[in-house]
Amino acid sequence: MFLSRLIYIFTIFIVEIVVAKNGSSQHFPENFLFGVSSSAYQIEGGWDSDGKGPSIWDEFTHLHPEKIVDRQNGDVGANSYEYYLDDVEAVKSLNMNFYRFSISWTRILPTGDLTQVNEKGIEYYNKIINKLIEYKIEPMVTMYHFDLPAHLQLLGGFANSAIVQYFEEYANLLFNRFGDRVKYWITINEAAEFCVKGYGGKIHAPGINAHGKGEYLCVHNALKSHAVAYHLYKREYYNQYKGQVGIALDSSFFYSDSNDTVVVNREMQFTLGWIAHPIFSSDGDYPAVMIDRIANHSKAEGRLVSRLPTFSNHWKRTIQGTSDFFGLNYYTSRYIRESLEPIGENPSVARDRGNERFTKPEWIKGASDWLYSVPKGLGDLLRWIKAEYNNPEVIITENGWSDDDRLEDDSRVTYFHDHLEQVLDVILNNGCNVKAFSVWSLVDNFEWSQGYTEKFGMFFVNMSSPRKERIPKKSAYFMEELIKKRSIPGI
Template sequence: MPTGFPNYISEDGKRYYNNLIDALLEKRIQPVVTLYHFDLPQSLQDLGGWTNSLVADWFSNYARIAFSLFGDRVKTWLTLNEPITFCDIAYNIGTQAPGYISPGIGSYICNKNAMLAHAKAYRIYDKEFRSKYNGKVSIANQILWLEPDTGSDGAATEKARQLMAGMYSHPIYSKQGGWPPVIERIIADKSKEEGLPYSRLPAFTEDEIELVKGTYDFMGFNFYTSRTVRHAKQNESIGAWPLYGSSEIDIILDVRPEWKKTDAKWFYINPEGIRKQLAWLKKEYGDIEILITENGCASSKPDVDDEIRVQYYKDHLEQVHLSINEDGVRVTGYTAWALIDNFEWTDGYSIKFGLHKVDFDDPNRTRTPRSSAEYYASVVKSHSLDVNNKIIDEL
């Protein structure tokens, strides 16, 4: 739908995705399809994009088309990938499209519209396609694990977790629905202090709470990195949420010196974070099936010998194994990011996540398996991990 409206559907697009899905199935690969990964048609952005309340209907109409075209073969769907990126980073920091800075206003309007868009798409699948195709639908949220910098930062950290994970999880997965109460209250109080007669965080109506609540068949979870949380000092400059801090809850985000830095400036390695975040999600929302929809390691080096990435996968898969077997978290799948090097948004081609190297100087974009591809293939084939020369089976 190049224009964003269902009266024009690209035949080339249909052909491409039909061929891709059929080729995957021929290789016994079950496709997991993401409906939206930051690719809003310009015609819709010109109308306000994710800050236009009509975007939920625009998106759900698009979702209906995709379900009708591919639902006979696609059994796992993700409505939106990382709304924290196209809402919070986009409008608070401006390094993602549309690059329009509107902290605490545009970001929150986007937050609500994203929740409604996801929910309407889910309800369409539930009503019109589930009985025919029996698939599963959810949303993929990126969550940074947040931990207290010191023992006195526990309360601030829990507020930060609600702002990080709760904003995109509480409306969907909690029994109550709606925004996390602590965040809703804080933003309402801040708005009042600023002289506003209403909260900058748009409220859900009772009907909207019921519309969004329970719109999942599993939880999609993207994990890369972690941050520490501490109270901001008086008059201390606070960076933009969600990477540096939050003026809403007066906190600073930082990293521990022992966390290894990758070549991406935002990315520090803390394998234990994925296990801790999975445990928090279970504690907060119950025994929900979780599909890890993205996990991977950034590097600027094109080398085929990518030991840092191999170690990243080893360490994180070990933590996931512990989550399942010791913490009882119901993780049912894991997806590596990414199969090949790709265009990483504001980092362009300078940062690589691929299990396979791509030669971008070659018109044919030649692919070469890295050491991480060989390692990951061995894990998938053997259903086991080699951790410190000890084989862990039954993945």
Template sequence: MFPSFIFVGLAISIASGGQTLNTCNLAPKGSPYFPRNFSFGVATSAYQVEGGWNSDGKGPSIWDDFTHNNPHLIDDSSNGDISADSYHRFDQDLAALKELKVDHYRFSISWPRIFPNGDISSRNQKGIDYYNDVIDKLLLNGIEPMATMFHYDLPSEIQKIGGFANALIIEKFVIYATELFEQFGDRVKLWMTFNEPLIYCKSSFADARYPPQVDLSGVADYICVDNTIKAHAAAYQVYRSQFYDRQKGKIGIALDSYFYFPMPNETESVYRALQFNMGFLAHPIFHKSGDYPDIMLKEIESNSLREGRLTSRLPPLKGYWKNIVRHSADFFALNYYSSRYLRRAEKPKGMNPSWERDMDCDEIVDPSWMQAVGSWLHCVPEGLEGMLKFIRDEYDNIEVIITENGWSDKGTLEDDNRIQYIKSHLQAVLNAINDGSNISGYTYWSLIDNFEWKSGYSVKFGLYAVDLMSPKRERSPKKSAYYYKEVIKSRKIPNHINEFS
């Protein structure tokens, strides 16, 4: 028996060839208004917008090293040395936030700006002062700060001892998180420990696309996930035992996944894929089992033994760790962008071993789906509604904050496709709320155009354009900024997009 969310896709299936989903459009269900206390926001991350890569004592991160040493691996040979220069020009970001009238702003804190060598021995007061200034200005203007502790930019000195492939990262992260609680926790009430661990673990330790460019698939990426989830849980325990009574904040971890719709007779495969993706980290934290999904543990152990190993490449959580990982989050932070059709793989996938081969599924894109700049991103709002129902049914309807959702293009100010994407995905959120899902906030990615990792500045996600050719890095609102502003003001989804300019 599989959860009812699986059959969201089946209801719109056709007789042959799988399902047909509406292209970037979604019919409303129930009330047209968001709840009065629903929070709208926008997001950025430190490396992507701050610049100031070596300003005021900041140490190097692995992304500084990677972009400086390998410009040929970035689509436009760029880096984040200056980017939107938010380290020096946060007031311009603040002006945009005030213009939108957002309820919250999600930003990340640069670990090497706080601890240049990754350790408290290098504590940098000027870095602390910068984030104090950001937080104070947000609160002064009635904007809730939502802080992420780690968004890919690991201090280089920690990578020298193995980074997330070394269990010492747990202790290092707890010391860093404790410093953040002590410095900012009196004012920051919404925390996320890590952003998208499955992405950085796979990209950094399986296929070497991201720094530190380790290609030990099916092994190092699983070690990275295991160490990440333990570091998250250990930091959560410190907060609950030492800070919660006086600070009363909430802690989450930002998780991402495609949603999946089944090809004919593939319902069980969809559940399998969701557990290998979202469930990999969500299941230990939010499910009563306190461990990785059973389907993963069994499959990976079986494959490991078949490979001649004595133990599984993904051991179950046990004893102390199982107890502290379970329920180590106060809300579910969801990053959702797109979806795929799914079927069991017709032939072995990926390297042996690898996460892809362990999952053993084929992901399929419908060519009719509206596509952004970049082959991975298509507009499939039904997937967001399905994912929210999955979380509701699988994890006891825990509170959800959507912490990223966005659309990429080449940077046009007349960005009607972005508006259509926002409109349809907000409708998915509202439909899920009207269907009983416990969703308290939505965060668009991103406030401004920024450095998009290996894509550099060749794709744009921002509601505001940034003039990278100008030393002042002026921000200019796009049509989508006006649309989103109207959503926030009216607490409903405007039906027409052409009137906003």
């Protein structure tokens, strides 16, 4: 008996050592969901097929190919418009619980409004949704992922408050046609990203350089658009369909060498709080530090009103609480310090923020200039969200890594391994209400201004072949094993 007990103890000891080195013996909760993400412009192709109208990204890449590193575009790309079944089969092969994809606004409404409803576009998304349902994969639909109808941009796009009505009409059509099968809706993806790069510079479509003003107007109207879509669903569709509506925000976590909590909080509020605070905070509205700093800067510039738009009490109440989950896109983190000299264009979000960002030499760098692997940043960000917003239900809607195009993508496997360790840790040890994790991305795709020079997919796409074959990478097998075991495999 004593010898058997000794052998048992020794075996457990060895297992614990192996697990600590190679993987985790702890399991994700039974109700935790795993998924994978994509977006319409980045994978669909078929840019003018079957009645689809032009988007701002169609026009941006066609008129300004010099803005894209490899001068390419999304006209064909992975051609998911033709080979969508290959994408669904790839999701199925990974045993994913859900597939997050976006709908091309102009494939449904070619001019952006109800002037024309394109039934062929609706048929395309019905085929994707129905096949996912057949395979018992939940569709998670993003309504807007950067590709605004070009006709609406002629009116000013998200810089014009008229966009709120157009977005509500678009959302109503989606809820009406797909709501019986889609239970997870994301209204808008990364508002701060497309507003800063698209309206505060010429990096992304629509390429408007209204820095210091355009970004704030864009986010202001994006928040209103999100809110009216949320209330529409609750009012007209929830009782029948019982779905959830949320928004996807993007953020890094920020560290200070000198433990300057004031500077860290300012950076967090200007980055994540900008969108999250009006929706998730107990008082609504923009973060106080943003309101005060931008008002002071505006006054110093001789302006009569702040460059940051103000919400009426009606809109504060309308926006506050309009999300059933906190969608979070996390990729990397930064160290920050207060800048001694003004930075960025005058005026600009960067100058209003007033902090310099920098990295650490020990951080591992991906194929993207901006991407460093900082797994701890994800854990710290989730803990910050818990403390700041009373522990909302979080769906990690994107987490991904770029490499230099290889099937043996060991760096991506390590990235997923280390970041999922952080997710599991905050769930089990910090009580963070994280309910799901989605990988970016399903297949190699068009990465905006970087074109096809950066690869984020778990599936390689043979772009030189008319058939656009999808080939699983090592990271695909890693995620398949993780989902099957519901614990993190060794690497």
